[in-house]
Amino acid sequence: MCAVVDENFRELERELGLFLRRAHAASAAVARGVHPDLEPAAYELLALIAATPVVRASDLAAHIGVGRGTMSRQLSRLAELGFVARRPDPEDFRGQLLSLTDVGRERLESAQASRRGYLHTALADWSPEEIVDLSRQLARLNGALTQARQQSAAGAPVPRAV
Template identity: 60%
Template sequence: MDTDPTARTGIDEHPGTGTAPGADTETPDPFRAVESELGMLMRRSHAISRQLARTVHPDVDPSASPLLARIAKTPDVRASELAALFGVGRGTMSRQLARLDELGLIERRADPDDSRGQLIRLTELGTRRSEDVRATGRAFLRTALRSWSDEDTALLAAQLARLNLDLGVPPDLD
């Protein structure tokens, strides 16, 4: 079995439509196409994240890479802020941070403004590992998108930023 997370699925679909060639499609539903493409992107992203996480440490959860990147970007961040950003509970974040602490990737210090809180930053080892993972991830993207123009890549980045912003707003289901 092919374990390359970037390998094609073998399903002969028209990109972006989620339909097989020759299928009767009066008017393609763009939301169905977005759902299909996002689903594939998330599956591939998860597989790639697992591989990248192993470069940090063999026992690190795939969620550690973006967590380390965020801590690197915002040193002295609170666990509650990280939990809110990643959309997980405080208990989940506490367990993830405890594991990173055990591995020597983060350090905690008392929050001078709140005696109950802790501020989190990367250790020297955590900084090196985080930079290595990000460099590996960027190299992967450069290879995967090598046929894209700089303009197309910038457009993708802008559209993904817009999508992330919109997805960050909880839907009104009433």
């Protein structure tokens, strides 16, 4: 039984690795569609800011799991490109509230439409139920990975497969 479980996790690791490499390449292409100098991680920041307007940089850094320095550099580049507006946080004089500019929103929406078109093509032979199921399972996986990362950061032992 243990060997079967180990092989299942090896296969999962291989498939996730391939998926992540392909997703990174696709994100790089989508980011270049927004702006030729945009990094893939910066594209994801635009999407997060759009989903949570007037968000703090520190909250974004915590959500993504990067340091404030990394976040500051990426946000500075987005501001230089005219995609992100910053304003002081009235509740925290050290903080800044972020929102997309009109140009940032237009570029992001165009890139997202392109990405959705790609997914429509790639999943053309999938049923709507299969797509919903995949979305649910990915959400479940993301939740489990977030919980494991939080437990690990808190020093809690991470359970091992038996």
